[in-house]
Amino acid sequence: MQTPFISLCMIVKNEANFIEQCLKSVKGLVDELIVVDTGSTDQTVNICKRFNAKVYEYQWNNHFADARNFGLSKAKGDWILWIDSDETLDYKKHNLIKDTISKTKALMIYLPVINYYGDNLPVKPEHAYIYYQPRIFKNHLGIKFYNRIHETPQLPKNNLSDNNNEYIEAPIHHYGYIKEVSDRKEKSKRNLQLLKQEIKTPHHNPWNEYHLASEYYRNQEYQMAFELLNKSILNFLLQGLKPPAMIYRLKYAILVETNSFEGAWPGIDKAIELYPDYVDLHYIKGIILFHMKNYEEALIAFEKCLELGEDHKEYLITKGFGSFYAQKYKNLCLEQLKT
Numbered sequence: 001m002q003t004p005f006i007s008l009c010m011i012v013k014n015e016a017n018f019i020e021q022c023l024k025s026v027k028g029l030v031d032e033l034i035v036v037d038t039g040s041t042d043q044t045v046n047i048c049k050r051f052n053a054k055v056y057e058y059q060w061n062n063h064f065a066d067a068r069n070f071g072l073s074k075a076k077g078d079w080i081l082w083i084d085s086d087e088t089l090d091y092k093k094h095n096l097i098k099d100t101i102s103k104t105k106a107l108m109i110y111l112p113v114i115n116y117y118g119d120n121l122p123v124k125p126e127h128a129y130i131y132y133q134p135r136i137f138k139n140h141l142g143i144k145f146y147n148r149i150h151e152t153p154q155l156p157k158n159n160l161s162d163n164n165n166e167y168i169e170a171p172i173h174h175y176g177y178i179k180e181v182s183d184r185k186e187k188s189k190r191n192l193q194l195l196k197q198e199i200k201t202p203h204h205n206p207w208n209e210y211h212l213a214s215e216y217y218r219n220q221e222y223q224m225a226f227e228l229l230n231k232s233i234l235n236f237l238l239q240g241l242k243p244p245a246m247i248y249r250l251k252y253a254i255l256v257e258t259n260s261f262e263g264a265w266p267g268i269d270k271a272i273e274l275y276p277d278y279v280d281l282h283y284i285k286g287i288i289l290f291h292m293k294n295y296e297e298a299l300i301a302f303e304k305c306l307e308l309g310e311d312h313k314e315y316l317i318t319k320g321f322g323s324f325y326a327q328k329y330k331n332l333c334l335e336q337l338k339t
Contacts, residue, residue: 007077015085093170106166206235
């Protein structure tokens with residue numbers, strides 16, 4: 001069986017601090033490196049060329065999907081792997097990826113992206129969110145990126161089917177949400193600018209309010225984030241769509257972080273009715289009940305978290321909410337119930 005030709009596609013600007021470890025993590029897996037540079041003034045381009053990358057200069061137009069699609073136009077591979085410079089691929093999974101794309105009938109392959117959070121590097125492995133994304137897809141079939149920011153590849157409308165997707169355990173480690181990294185790149189400032197621009201567009205995607213809320217949340221501007229989340233929910237409903245689970249997750253996480261436990265209860269149960277198998281919502285419910293000193297009901301919530309676990313590819317999962325954090329609070333509930 002012939003091994004498929006894989007092109008790595010990425011866009012970069014002043015990524016000299018991370019780009020080498022990123023490219024090392026895919027060495028031996030990909031056959032072609034397509035790098036779209038949007039104006040680097042550091043050693044990024046030289047580092048890429050040391051890895052024999054094909055580097056293309058691109059005039060940045062405040063639109064991530066456009067830049068990525070420019071890179072796709074240069075790629076010759078049978079398959080595309082897209083990754084960012086502040087990410088690394090688990091090199092131990094190279095053979096799994098090669099084997100999968102040699103045999104699969106799917107057009108898009110989803111990988112778990114482990115998004116680390118915290119103030120500084122090195123990362124703490126327990127401080128992470130896990131979310132599956134379509135990071136590998138078949139080339140030359142009209143798959144393109146969409147959205148000015150938080151861009152995602154999408155199949156042509158005449159080719160939509162659940163059978164087109166496959167999920168494999170080949171993690172990508174993402175360090176861009178670490179505050180030290182984000183601040184250095186002024187990531188939040190850039191994202192806020194692009195998202196504010198996007199929500200002014202008529203009939204825009206309601207995901208934009210969610211992503212804008214996430215930026216305000218990371219900046220601890222909770223009131224603004226909360227209002228945007230409610231707008232996002234409303235806009236999804238106005239389009240006849242079920243609001244995604246992670247919107248409710250962030251909404252109730254904000255209420256917990258601002259100690260608005262009465263405001264969060266019992267509303268979170270309505271979110272759980274929509275997504276009964278979402279472990280993060282059950283965990284947040286348990287935290288709300290624990291702080292309201294309703295230890296019996298909190299215990300039930302944390303036991304539900306342990307029952308659900310963390311293997312849910314359709315959701316953004318907080319590491320520990322279905323395991324060690326839930327066990328910790330289960331024990332605290334049992335201690336309170338003994339007294």
